[in-house]
Amino acid sequence: MRSKGAQFAIAAVCLILGIMLAVQFKTTESYQANLVPARVEDLTQELSIVSQERDALVEEVLSLREKLKNARQNDPAMADLEADIQKANLSAGLVPVQGPGVIITLTDSAGELQNGENPNTSIVHDYDLLTLVNELKASGAEVISVNGERITARSEIRCAGTLILVNWNKIGPPFVIQAIGNPDTLESGMLIKGGYMGTLQVYGIQASIEKAEKLDIPAYSGAMNFTYAVPMKYKEKAE
């Protein structure tokens, strides 16, 4: 029975087996290659290294700004511009400032959740902070910070998982908003009837406001790069 037919059958089947094996090899290999970098330990280590680098870079930014300031002061031609630069820096949020104002503290609701109650209503959201910052601006606040992050013209306040991003830094509760301005105006602006502070308190969020004689608000510590925006001459008008 050792016929040619038998040999041919075995050979044909081996050919198909070879194709199947090769496809399987390729598939397994490509998936294993994809799975390797996803290890938690590696990612954690990478995160801590990147965090350290970030801290170092923040230090560098601050020291370079100090050097720039010294260089300006030593140049007589630059001294005339100093006042203008100081004003522009203040607007941009690049210098630490001091002054009277208010401190708003927000903490998630401490009460136990009742049956049927939506847990989302008892925690502080990004839009709560955004609305309060907006209200403060409307009440005449000059400089605002959230958990020590200076609010600049380009600062975002955005939900990122369980935390909130401000100036690309993660912040969590309790949230402390500091605002420099006329303390009485700011306070009455925030505590106005039907205002947002009252709404938050209805939902059980612990929101409190207090006036302060002297507040220290730090400078924006990141870099401000403009890739697309090009300044125009003063006389030219935007279309």
Next chain:
Amino acid sequence: MWILVLFCLLIGLFIGMQMPVFLTLVYAKYMSIAVIAALDAVFGGIRAYMEDNFDTTIFISGFIVNTILAAALAYLGDRLGIQLYLAAVVVFGVRIFQNLGIIRRYLLKKY
């Protein structure tokens, strides 16, 4: 005979490597079961060939049906939440070793 088998296997591997076919992770699992079933069929066929009771119809039908059945069983197991593919792996694994043992003895007797 042996040279022919090895040669065809190598050609098959080459064709498979050149083919632009990639399986998603879901199908890769069923494919692995099918590969084991195919391996079992080939070793079974070689054993029968050496025992001189090779039947082409049984061999070819066994290869096709076992391969498809093994993949189908794994699929059914996934739908039912039972890891049925383990049964296929164990059965085919044991049979591959048995067949290989018998082939080895025949070869030792022959040479």
